Amino acid sequence: MPLTTTTFTGPAIAPRPWAATWRRLRSVGLSAAVTAVACSAWGVALADEKLEIDRVILKVMEEVRIPFQDEGVVQELTVREGAMIQRGQRLGKVDDVDAKLAVARAESDLRLAQHVAANKLPVSLAEKAVDQASQAVTEGQALYDVAAQTARDDTPIRAAVKAHGVAANELQRHLAAKERSDQSVSESKIEALQLMADKALLEAEHARQENDINGLRAKAQGEAVKRLDLAIDKAKLDVQNAASGMEESQLEADLKRRDLEIAQHRLNRRQLVSPVDGIVVEVMHRVGEWVQPGEAILRVLQINRLRAEGFVLADRPIPGLLGASALVKIPQSTGAQIERRGKVVFVNPEVDPVNNQRRIWIEFDNADLVLLPGMLGTATVELPGN
Incomplete structure (x- = not known):
């Protein structure tokens, strides 16, 4: 059977749906368009010199494990989990009888010498x-x-x-x-x-x-x-x-x-004194237990000032981001929204190679203690020149 050669002439290839988009991107500038698409994809948008971050998580700025400075038997603890404490507040003590006697003798020696x-x-x-x-x-x-x-x-x-x-x-x-x-x-x-x-x-x-x-x-x-x-x-x-x-x-x-x-x-080393304002979230030892110097007794979270952590794309620099004013917004289950004014205090110089993002921190006051670590929200960073 003779070999028959057939030439296939199909219909013309339909225009690709993204071709027009590509041409439009070229007309407005490829770089800006790619940035806009990328920002939208990652939940970050730049508009009117504002940086919108559609997901931030609240974290504590400081977590402190408070230890006794001297060894001994825990004689007193005046707080428990959930207690709000202030900087300089006395929280407990270990056995201090010998230390008090030493102070009394030193006072007598001083009076005699004087x-x-x-x-x-x-x-x-x-x-x-x-x-x-x-x-x-x-x-x-x-x-x-x-x-x-x-x-x-x-x-x-x-x-x-x-x-x-x-x-x-x-x-x-x-x-x-x-x-x-x-x-x-x-x-x-x-x-x-x-x-x-x-x-x-x-x-x-x-x-x-x-x-x-x-x-x-x-x-x-x-x-x-x-x-x-x-x-x-x-x-x-x-x-x-x-x-x-x-x-x-x-x-x-x-x-x-x-x-x-x-x-x-x-004697003061026998006292347990808070170095920060915060809330007690864990009591690790009880009255009557023996503790060593430096061994943590209480874990305290400082929540009167919080940090909102979010991410921004690292494909291009954002001038004035560090130190910029920011508005953190936390939605409530009632539909209301709590807003806090803060400032960008840290922009991580390291870029995540997986998603090409950098972490930023926004610190703000939380004096009323309404917002708590772990809450989610959004943030708007007002860049210089707005």
């Missing part, structure tokens, strides 16, 4: 001793001046020598007269004059001895003044020593104050 440091009596006594020594020096100097002046005064010596000369002359005249005439002067007269001359001589010698003694007294008084000067120096050193003792006492009081602060800190 009492000693405030005692100015040693300084006052030392200063009084300086005053007394100064007064004694003044008096001693006056006595020395008198003694020195007395030692320098030779009037008694000269008077005694003069008297002896007169008595001796008188005796010599009477002796000469007796030699001329034995009957002119009696022996008793001669003896009386001899006695007066001898007495005058002795008085002159006595005056010289008294003058020497006065000189020695002046010298001794001068040495006494020097000793008193040394006493002043010693008293001044005693003042300095007393002042130094007060400074040491003050330093000791400061050390005792630090000891009290350490004891108080150790």
Whole structure:
């Protein structure tokens, strides 16, 4: 059978339904059209410089596990699950009897040290001793001046020598007269004059001895003044020593104050204090249980400020997205809608290779605690230039 060749001529191929769309896309700009289609596909739309995110989920900004800082038996817990707590609120404690006793002892030591440091009596006594020594020096100097002046005064010596000369002359005249005439002067007269001359001589010698003694007294008084000067120096050193003792006492009081602060800190470590505002969602230990330092006791969620997490396409940059104002909208089962004004605080620099998306965070206040973590909603980001 001869081979027959048949040429198939079918009807013309109908226009593809997307061809016109492709031509329109080219007419308005391929890039913008692709972006619009992609945004629609992923639930994100850009319109009038607003970024619409049609799905966000609310999450807590901070979850805290609160531990005791010291080991011991849980003695008290003042909260339970569901309790609203505030930053700085006391929530419980472990056994703190020994810590309280340490604080009480440190307080007593501090009071004693402060009492000693405030005692100015040693300084006052030392200063009084300086005053007394100064007064004694003044008096001693006056006595020395008198003694020195007395030692320098030779009037008694000269008077005694003069008297002896007169008595001796008188005796010599009477002796000469007796030699001329034995009957002119009696022996008793001669003896009386001899006695007066001898007495005058002795008085002159006595005056010289008294003058020497006065000189020695002046010298001794001068040495006494020097000793008193040394006493002043010693008293001044005693003042300095007393002042130094007060400074040491003050330093000791400061050390005792630090000891009290350490004891108080150790007591505070036995307390369970909330570092945040939030709600208790889990109590991990009960009264009577032993806990280790750093072991979590409570789990707390901070919900007075929440974070809305959503995604945007990463195919092109969105200028001004970070820090932009945003409106988070959470629908309710009643048909109502709760709105919260916030701000974009984070744009993840990492892109998910599966869906080409980036995560963004919008933080907002939730002071009335109406919104809760896990709720779903939408968000509108107002880009700069709107």
